[in-house]
Amino acid sequence: MIINWNKAELFASYGQFPQIPPHDGRAEVAFSGRSNVGKSSLINKLLNRKSLARVSQKPGKTVTINFFTTGWLKSDRTPSPQGIYIADLPGYGYAKTAKSEKERFGELTERYLNADRAGLLVQLIDFRHPPTEDDLMMLRFMKQREIPFVIALTKADKLKKKQRGERRTALNAEIPFDDIDIIEFSAETGEGVPELRKFIEESVTKYEQT
Numbered sequence: 001m002i003i004n005w006n007k008a009e010l011f012a013s014y015g016q017f018p019q020i021p022p023h024d025g026r027a028e029v030a031f032s033g034r035s036n037v038g039k040s041s042l043i044n045k046l047l048n049r050k051s052l053a054r055v056s057q058k059p060g061k062t063v064t065i066n067f068f069t070t071g072w073l074k075s076d077r078t079p080s081p082q083g084i085y086i087a088d089l090p091g092y093g094y095a096k097t098a099k100s101e102k103e104r105f106g107e108l109t110e111r112y113l114n115a116d117r118a119g120l121l122v123q124l125i126d127f128r129h130p131p132t133e134d135d136l137m138m139l140r141f142m143k144q145r146e147i148p149f150v151i152a153l154t155k156a157d158k159l160k161k162k163q164r165g166e167r168r169t170a171l172n173a174e175i176p177f178d179d180i181d182i183i184e185f186s187a188e189t190g191e192g193v194p195e196l197r198k199f200i201e202e203s204v205t206k207y208e209q210t
Contacts, residue, residue: 002072002201003070003071003072003083003084003197003200003201003204004070004071004072004083005046005047005048005070005071005197006047006048006071007070007071007083008047008049008052008068008069008070008071008086009052009068009069010052010066010067010068011067011068011069011085012066012067013064013065013066013067014064014065014067015063015064015108016108017065017107017108017111017112017115020065020067020112023115023117026082026083026084026085027084027085027119027204027207028084028085028086028087028117028118028119029084029085029086029087029118029119029120029121029122029200029203029204030086030087030088030089030112030113030117030118030120030121030122031043031086031087031088031089031121031122031124032089032092032109032121032122032123032124032138033091033092033123033124033125033135033154034091034092034093034124034126034132034134034135035091035092035093036091037091037124037125037126037154038124038126038154038155038187039053039088039091039124039154040053040054040088041053041154041187042122042124042152042154042185042187043068043086043088044187045187045190045193046193046196046197047068047070047086052068053066053068053088063090063108064090064108065087065088065089065090065108065109065112066087066088067085067086067087067088068085068086068088069083069084069085069086070083070084070086071083072084084204087112087117087118089108089109089112090108090109092106092109092134093132093134093135110141113141113142113145113147114145116145116147118147119148119203119204119206119207120148120149120150120200120203120204120207121142121147121148121149121150122149122150122151122152122196122200123135123138123139123142123149123150123151123152124151124152124154125151125152125153125154126153126154126155127153127154127155127156127158127159127164127167127184127185128155128158128159128163128167130170130174131171131174131175136175136176139151139175139177143177148203149181150180150181150182150183150196150199150203151175151180151181151182151183152182152183152185152192152196153167153182153183153184153185154185154186154187155186155187156184156185156186156189156191156192157186157188157189157191164184181199183195183196183199
């Protein structure tokens with residue numbers, strides 16, 4: 001399966017899970033991460049767009065699931081109307097967010113994930129810092145629910161070679177799971193874009209074959 005990464009558009013935004021339309025069987029890839037981890041920048045880079053996913057100027061204020069659709073290429077690389085859904089889940093963990101809003105974030109995301117819509121979840125973690133407790137909670141949740149996922153370590157360009165090595169070593173102890181797929185990513189330089197696109201396409205292919 002080949003995704004046309006250069007043809008994507010916003011499909012809809014929903015602030016309540018019951019409003020989200022029924023799953024139509026199309027493959028769906030979700031993106032999750034704390035506020036300010038660079039989720040919108042990653043999605044824009046992945047889809048080769050500058051501002052398709054809005055970069056919030058006020059972290060913790062977006063309480064919606066934003067859906068995007070991508071284009072699709074046939075085996076001969078000609079366009080096809082079929083594509084996949086990309087679900088941009090609300091950011092979490094912003095310290096100044098009111099408790100009531102944090103509860104809305106958690107409820108919306110949890111109900112989405114419990115609905116088994118996502119064939120793959122891309123979990124974003126800031127490469128420069130240890131995973132937060134919220135990050136680890138998401139990883140445990142996905143393991144328990146057996147949701148396929150890959151970790152994208154964002155802002156990789158901010159680390160020097162030595163710092164990267166140190167962070168890689170530390171992550172072995174910080175993430176309490178084995179055999180996890182991890183991709184180092186930079187929205188600034190484009191590092192990790194081909195690897196993440198390939199991982200998503202392979203996951204979508206498996207989804208289509210089930």
